[in-house]
Amino acid sequence: MARCSNNTLRTVRFYEEEGILRPAKRTEGGHRLFGREELDRLMLVTDLRLAGLSLDEIKHILAVKERGKEAAQEAVRALTQRIDELKEKLDVLARLRADLTETTDIMSACIKCTDGLFPSSCGACQTLSSRPTLPRSMKVLWTTSEARPAAEAEQK
């Protein structure tokens, strides 16, 4: 179970404590035996966790079949909202990925810099300053740190 779903044993036991999984039976020595459909259940829970749902929200969604029509409608609403949030998260991650890729590309070039400016005098580098915009991660990670401790601009 744990290995098939890419989880730890502790996670599987924890989900059992929480009532999310139920082993079909135990072996003589206490080993858990799970039904095949529990693996599907665990894999769905794993995906939903990855998508950022809390265990309480997941329990709520899993309870659909034990409850009535209004519960199903509620679950559809909850899932729809989550799908929208997923899309936003996907967008953020894609943006970050692009930003980081650009940054590592520039950094790799900087490391090969032969002007003797790297890494202390990058502020004087015309290759960098000729770029219209630097990715945020580049700005934060690479620009000189002298300004930081003594910065005076105000912003609460």
Place this chain on the structure above:
Amino acid sequence: MARCSNNTLRTVRFYEEEGILRPAKRTEGGHRLFGREELDRLMLVTDLRLAGLSLDEIKHILAVKERGKEAAQEAVRALTQRIDELKEKLDVLARLRADLTETTDIMSACIKCTDGLFPSSCGACQTLSSRPTLPRSMKVLWTTSEARPAAEAEQK
């Protein structure tokens, strides 16, 4: 700061305790004043947290400019690996999104079901059983729960 980066005040304070942020100065009454570049820093940290990095990993990456060439190379390697992981995560989320969308579509149709089968006798529904494959979330959430408590198939 907090609002611009979509974080709570507690988070900003916590990052300060952790040495990730440093307010430029304090007002007479103790209010924190931050420099503009701290906001860029905070926004990058926020994105990296969203991407699943731990604060320790983030601190490591932020320390690049204080350290030498080999630190920069190490940071590029670390970021490259994270970018790959991001791609995997993006794929998982996209799959889950498609799966959940299909499921909510089917569920919405089921709720409007006029055969009197919903929700107890969905197993007898030919509209469902005529589909070649159900999305996993549909299988887990919708199929009858009678099999669960007494399941006997073995899988450790």
Place this chain on the structure above:
DNA sequence: TTGCTCCTCACGTCACGTGAGGTGGC
């Protein structure tokens, strides 16, 4: 002067991680 926002402790929480010490099953 009145709100609303910020402040500092300090304990709580969520979802597991991590040993310690012991047994099971091929």
Place this chain on the structure above:
DNA sequence: TTGCTCCTCACGTCACGTGAGGTGGC
């Protein structure tokens, strides 16, 4: 018989959340 894998407590951890009680600044 020897490993490797599983078991049960039970305390630890990470990244904040959440009051309680108090001050600041427009």
